[in-house]
Amino acid sequence: PCSFRAILLAFCLGSLIFAKLQAEEVAEKLTIKSGVGFESFSRTINWDDKIYTSKLKSYLFSIRTEFEIQEGLSFNLLLGYSTSKYAEMIFRRLPFSIELDVGGIGGYLFGGEIKKSIRTLGDFEIDAFGRFVTYFGISKQWEIPGLNVKGEVEGKPRWMEVAFGPLIIYRGFPSFYPSLSVNFTKLWGKFKMNETIQELEGSEDKEIQGDGLFSISIGSTYEITDHLSLSGEASLFTPSEKGVDFGFSIKACLLYTSPSPRDRTR
Numbered sequence: 497p498c499s500f501r502a503i504l505l506a507f508c509l510g511s512l513i514f515a516k517l518q519a520e521e522v523a524e525k526l527t528i529k530s531g532v533g534f535e536s537f538s539r540t541i542n543w544d545d546k547i548y549t550s551k552l553k554s555y556l557f558s559i560r561t562e563f564e565i566q567e568g569l570s571f572n573l574l575l576g577y578s579t580s581k582y583a584e585m586i587f588r589r590l591p592f593s594i595e596l597d598v599g600g601i602g603g604y605l606f607g608g609e610i611k612k613s614i615r616t617l618g619d620f621e622i623d624a625f626g627r628f629v630t631y632f633g634i635s636k637q638w639e640i641p642g643l644n645v646k647g648e649v650e651g652k653p654r655w656m657e658v659a660f661g662p663l664i665i666y667r668g669f670p671s672f673y674p675s676l677s678v679n680f681t682k683l684w685g686k687f688k689m690n691e692t693i694q695e696l697e698g699s700e701d702k703e704i705q706g707d708g709l710f711s712i713s714i715g716s717t718y719e720i721t722d723h724l725s726l727s728g729e730a731s732l733f734t735p736s737e738k739g740v741d742f743g744f745s746i747k748a749c750l751l752y753t754s755p756s757p758r759d760r761t762r
Contacts, residue, residue: 540552
């Protein structure tokens with residue numbers, strides 16, 4: 497919906513403005529974490545005005561660069577590749593009805609994350625967390641089986657996901673930090689399908705929406721050395737008619753701390 501996109505745009509612009517204001521008070525050292533990540537999720541999606549549901553399964557490979565410009569405030573840039581599988585989706589308004597039953601469709605992935613420390617209560621740290629990711633699928637063609645003449649369909653999907661909520665981290669253990677988060681999460685997108693059978697042509701755009709709006713995640717981070725960390729997370733989404741949706745992720749990061757201005761003048 498346009499209203500939701502306007503809210504999302506305002507959120508992103510607000511984050512950039514806030515980052516600029518905070519950057520003016522940046523500390524002497526800039527901390528940079530670079531690494532790789534792998535994520536996977538299975539989400540129930542609905543389409544045709546929520547009449548039908550099916551599963552969207554995605555595998556995401558990303559390069560991650562996190563900038564901590566001030567203690568307790570960090571931005572994470574994501575860039576990578578994803579393959580998404582749309583199962584049991586039916587396109588009825590083409591010259592011939594098509595049920596999508598193919599493997600994953602590759603595409604490009606980019607997005608960002610923001611995390612701000614809010615409060616510390618003993619060994620517990622409470623953060624605010626936000627994330628936006630978008631996937632642009634690469635056009636893919638398939639031959640239509642069972643026809644006496646040549647027929648072909650071409651599909652191009654796209655989906656986006658936004659999530660935000662509180663993140664609680666326990667820092668009572670040395671080098672090992674369990675975490676818990678509860679997020680509002682929304683997934684939406686579009687799948688464009690074109691069909692050509694000799695002189696017959698048709699196209700159909702199908703709007704998709706994620707069935708659940710909330711998720712709970714349990715994770716942990718292990719600092720192997722002062723400059724290398726490994727983290728993992730498992731998530732459950734709001735139950736749907738097709739069962740419980742889930743996701744997980746694993747990330748490895750290298751830490752780099754830039755010299756302070758004082759160190760550079762020595």
